[in-house]
Amino acid sequence: MPSVELFKNVAEDDRPLDEAGFNCFSRHRRVLLLQGPNGPFFSRLRELLVARGSQVTKVNFNGGDDFFYRTGDVVRFTQPMVLWESFLRDLLARRRIDAVVVFGTSRRQHRIAARVAAALGIAFWAFEEGYVRPDYITLERGGVNADSPLAPLAMGDVPKVAVPSKPRKFRHSFRKMALHSFWYFAGGMAGARHYPHYRHHKPIGVHELVRWIRAALRKQLYRWQERELREQLLASDHPHFFLAPLQVYNDSQIRVHSPWRRIEDFIEWTVFSFAAHAPVDSVLVFKHHPMDRGHTDYAATIDACAARFGASGRILYIHDAHLPSLLHRCMGLVTINSTTGLQALFHRVPVIALGRCFYAKPGLTYQGPLDAFWNDPGAVDMNIFTRFRNYLIRVSQINSSFYADDMLVPVPERQRWTLQRRRLARALFAVGLVTVDAYSGSAWDFAATVNVLATLLVG
Template identity: 40%
Template sequence: MPDNILFLQGPVGPFFKRLGKEFTAHGHNTFKINFNGGDALFYSNSESTNFVGTVEEWPNFLNEFIHKHQIKRIYLFGDCRKYHLLAKKVCANLSTEIHVFEEGYLRPNYLTLEKDGVNGNSKISRIADNYRQSDRNSLDEDQYSGSGFMYAAVFAILYYLAALVWRYKFPNYRHHRSMNVLIEGLYWIRGGIRKHVYSIGERKIRRRLTKQGSSDVFVAILQVHSDMQVKTHSSFDSIEEFINEIIRSFSQYASKDARLVLKHHPMDRGYTNYKGVISKLAKHYNTQDRIDYIHEINLPSLLKNAKGVVTINSTVGLSSLHHGTPIKNLGYAIYDIPGLTYQGGLPEFWKDTGSIDMDLYERFRAWLMRNNQIRGNFYRNFNRTYSVTGLRWPQLLEDTHLASLQKPKQMIRGKLVKPVTSVSSGV
């Protein structure tokens, strides 16, 4: 039956508003709470409410809102944000469900949607036997080519600009990162410039790393410096600490013929550059001639030719498994399952990476596709034939989130239209 649905903070941009239209088309009632001007810019209508109180006042406000509007489900993006953590606590004592969106566990152009939490907070089983009898046939993977990066960049700049302009309307708001629109804009511009500079300057190293036969290369995946999964679901306090641990261990235990490649995160190129840190550590551990630091490279080619991959808990780990390259996690990851990832210590991994149970991986991947992965993109609609969001829902998630007793209304370019009914001529 139709539900009353509430949206909290989503990805920057109009994704939640589009999703609201999709839910409405299926007969559900939608509401939105905005916390700052950026939220209001992309979702401001009769369904939206501005929360202007303090963080301390938020739980009571939400509790009253849920009861007043009889909210059955709440959707949010990122379950480690302060307001969202408090929302989960409020709903723990109610019948209201929490559903969390996140970037896809599978890449590219997948979204993750799970009940109660994602990544380290996910309830996905880490027991291999739970997947060994699962169907290994995955869904039809039609191609969603292209990237949503430029859309995300534009939406981010508009979001922070609106948050600045309308800051007086939300005087008590606390963001999970810097809200300085000038600085954020400069970071994104610098990131775009660096992308082109690195693309040209790293050609030689790209050719060497992606050619066949580079079998003694280990790849360390660097995550975004502000990634909540690093801060919340690992023992590392920073990416610099992770880099130090990797280089120290590599210098002590890896073969002298092995090389280490540290891969920068593309969404972090405008914010950080670890060249100085890496050079200093490489010199300290006497590994200058065996370490590479790279930004722009075809990741599948790099992973396919690598001997092993080390990460904190990046979803790149699933890409590594897809290419048959052993991986060692140093944090808490949903795919850190015996048979998929190396379960020994990092010193031993440099010497013997072990192997991957590819049958288990294929069954696990197919399970993800059926249970929590949605084809699409938060920032760009690749296929309007599916819906106003462009999402292609697996059957289980469609039944759980979209279905109601009402017949879905037709949508054309995001607008609801009345269905055409045939009229008998009476002849």
């Protein structure tokens, strides 16, 4: 298990408490962890907290949680969700918990925990993917995204703070996230019989693994199929366009904090408004979310909407293109509540957010109706945006990674090579075990196999 030294460079003891960092937990003596990001991050966080004198309890809800968090004070919730609140209240009282820590606030068990913590006067801390990516993670008290304490803050109340230092970079984060997600879902499948009532906020099953394999194949296919479209959009003689980056089809930010329940509804609404009100020589580009390649394809929906509303030829759809390059050619961005809006503002692109989100503020984003946005999106006031971004990083962003924390402390080259050889040997041994088990002629014990692999590859 990684050492607490991993966090030393990120959480110095002399950092002020109003600055985002792991030091915010130092005031809490008894901490309860619920679900974290896929991977060992919460297990590492436990090491940090215990080393600093805190007592840490973890609730596991499925086999994926068990896969990555197997030691320490672990409580397993195996009952129907209707009993979760009473179970939680009893656990908070018995352990005398003074802080609850979660990843994301839209999962049902976390929404209930936030409400219970507020009622009992217990601190509620939420991690989330970084608002400023790729080298930050988010940590806020009370909630994240639309529930962020930044949401009700008026721009006039945002103080001017120093420009943040250049962030430390992390390599291979996406690859590690994908690997952790694979093992998390495999663990969830293996442990399903121990958690008969659990319903994950995202699908768990063999079909989900198939979709991720399909996503890898589609990435290569789109790279070849869309090469001419990418060149066309990025050519200097191509008209500037409006960009609508799509969010993941099951993004809780859509279900909980937007007027729509489905991405298809957002597409239809946007195309209708664009066809009826945008200049006739303008173009609208929908960009598929890279995490959604294997799950959805909206080509038929977009084509049907464009034909129905008389905008065929003016609506384009692309899956894989370098977002910053698109933003350089973009004259306005339409989003529901994605943090892509912050990236657009950074590139001086006007943004309209149609759902609830913490950065949709007067002076920062377009406040009028979508119908009017097409003709006069305005300009980004970079002084206001820079002040907001600096403050955002100061109070809510930690220069860290959920998936690449081993990069925080440089590993000597010789030690890194030894570690890589050890991992390769373990992986080959694990593959051999699975092969022997699969062809042994007896029934394949999937749960036992996953537990063996967990020990070999993670433990």
